[in-house]
Amino acid sequence: MTDVPRERAxxxxxxxxxxxxxxxxxxxxxxxxxxxxxxxxxxSRAYRSRKGAMVVGITGASGVGKSTLxxxxxxxxxxxxxxxxxIAVDPSSPFTGGAILGDRVRIRSAHNIDPYIFFRSLASRxxxxxxxxxxxxxxxxxxxxxxxxxxxxTVGAGQSEVDVMRYVHTVIVVLAPGMGDDVQVIKAGxxxxxxxxxxxxxxxxxxDKTRREIEMMLAMKENAGWRPPVVETIALSPDxxxxxxxxxxxxxxxxxxxxxxLMKEKTRQSYRAVLEEYLRLVTIEKVMKHAASDGTLDSVLxxxxxxxxxxxxxxxxxxxxxxxxxxxx
Amino acid sequence: MxxxxxxxVGKPGLDGHDRGAKVIARSYRDAGMEVIYSGLHRTPEELAxxxxxxxxxxxxxxxxxxxxxxxLPRFVQCLAKEKGGSAPDVLVLAGGIIPDEDIPxxxxxxxxxxxxxxxxxxxxxxxxxxxxxxxxx
Numbered sequence: 001m002t003d004v005p006r007e008r009a010x011x012x013x014x015x016x017x018x019x020x021x022x023x024x025x026x027x028x029x030x031x032x033x034x035x036x037x038x039x040x041x042x043x044s045r046a047y048r049s050r051k052g053a054m055v056v057g058i059t060g061a062s063g064v065g066k067s068t069l070x071x072x073x074x075x076x077x078x079x080x081x082x083x084x085x086x087i088a089v090d091p092s093s094p095f096t097g098g099a100i101l102g103d104r105v106r107i108r109s110a111h112n113i114d115p116y117i118f119f120r121s122l123a124s125r126x127x128x129x130x131x132x133x134x135x136x137x138x139x140x141x142x143x144x145x146x147x148x149x150x151x152x153x154t155v156g157a158g159q160s161e162v163d164v165m166r167y168v169h170t171v172i173v174v175l176a177p178g179m180g181d182d183v184q185v186i187k188a189g190x191x192x193x194x195x196x197x198x199x200x201x202x203x204x205x206x207x208d209k210t211r212r213e214i215e216m217m218l219a220m221k222e223n224a225g226w227r228p229p230v231v232e233t234i235a236l237s238p239d240x241x242x243x244x245x246x247x248x249x250x251x252x253x254x255x256x257x258x259x260x261x262l263m264k265e266k267t268r269q270s271y272r273a274v275l276e277e278y279l280r281l282v283t284i285e286k287v288m289k290h291a292a293s294d295g296t297l298d299s300v301l302x303x304x305x306x307x308x309x310x311x312x313x314x315x316x317x318x319x320x321x322x323x324x325x326x327x328x329x
Numbered sequence: 330m331x332x333x334x335x336x337x338v339g340k341p342g343l344d345g346h347d348r349g350a351k352v353i354a355r356s357y358r359d360a361g362m363e364v365i366y367s368g369l370h371r372t373p374e375e376l377a378x379x380x381x382x383x384x385x386x387x388x389x390x391x392x393x394x395x396x397x398x399x400x401l402p403r404f405v406q407c408l409a410k411e412k413g414g415s416a417p418d419v420l421v422l423a424g425g426i427i428p429d430e431d432i433p434x435x436x437x438x439x440x441x442x443x444x445x446x447x448x449x450x451x452x453x454x455x456x457x458x459x460x461x462x463x464x465x466x
Binding site for chain 2: 022023026027029030033034036092093096097098099100101102104105106107112113118119120121123
């Protein structure tokens with residue numbers, strides 16, 4: 001059964017994106033985030049209309065200056081005549097489900113009214129890993145819109161936010177001296193995924209020490225083909241010291257990827273990641289929803305409580321029962 | 330996942346007092362809403378842009394500088410322009426230091442409701458929840 005008004009509304013929104021209407025892009029992002037009716041249709045079109053934007057992830061602990069660096073990078077990219085889409089993710093409260101999305105605070109006024117910049121704040125909505133569940137989809141929407149560059153700023157706990165690597169070409173890991181973490185203390189995952197390292201607030205004491213520690217760590221790693229550069233920045237300085245070099249490093253990395261099969265590999269990894277997200281949605285959530293609504297969930301929980309079945313057995317049973325049905329939703 | 334209410338809490342003009350804005354932002358967050366905070370010293374044009382990019386249901390402007398007579402109507406105009414002629418689906422609220430006698434003019438200019446200092450944040454949150462102009466599924 002087709003819902004004609006809904007179809008038409010989706011056509012209208014996608015057509016708006018094609019003619020570069022910002023309001024339509026904004027609406028599309030909301031529909032996708034909310035998993036509203038019609039989101040599937042929108043995404044189906046968006047993924048078929050991607051234009052090949054350069055996608056960059058900016059990650060690092062809270063307080064290192066990611067947002068300020070993003071603002072500085074936008075400036076450099078705009079000076080080079082490039083259009084920029086920005087996604088900034090902040091954590092949702094696990095208790096209330098609400099969120100304060102404050103990354104826009106660091107964006108200079110000129111950027112807020114520049115027609116070639118689009119900035120969208122996303123809440124993590126419980127998703128772990130540093131980005132939101134639909135960040136990959138929002139990137140696809142912005143790519144269909146036609147931005148030259150898409151910057152994705154992660155939540156910023158600085159510990160386990162490695163998800164971003166699956167959705168971007170280049171990951172910038174931002175650190176700042178004297179943040180209380182020595183490089184060794186920062187979980188290996190974050191350091192592993194960096195393609196470019198940025199020591200922000202490089203005017204603070206300890207910048208040299210941080211640089212040496214990173215370089216030592218990089219020397220110990222096998223860096224087949226790409227040696228991540230370490231760039232010092234003072235993003236807050238009047239001339240955004242170092243921002244040009246960071247952008248330069250990102251462009252070099254992109255060229256490096258393009259020179260072999262690596263770009264293709266990256267893109268495939270990224271699709272695989274998004275596919276896994278969606279499979280999770282259509283399998284786990286579907287099963288749980290149906291099991292909860294017909295009382296099966298309660299009864300299997302009782303069984304497990306009484307020690308009559310293991311979770312693995314129950315999972316197998318539920319999967320066989322609900323996934324092979326032809327029911328939708 | 331379901332629909333979240335999105336709100337832009339904005340600080341227009343030269344007013345540097347952000348405590349009130351942050352208090353209301355936290356109240357909205359505690360009520361389960363997603364709050365984009367604009368930062369200080371934003372022009373009506375910037376705030377209108379933000380409201381559109383972030384596809385918000387509500388804009389809550391905090392202004393203590395006395396410039397509300399100029400800035401708030403200007404914001405409403407900018408928002409309508411950004412949205413292509415009108416913005417019937419965005420609830421526009423204002424709070425801060427706004428004398429009662431100025432409120433009728435603000436409402437004619439398109440501000441949906443004005444909350445004076447000392448209004449309980451719970452009342453503002455409740456009002457917001459019950460006066461949304463867009464469907465919340």
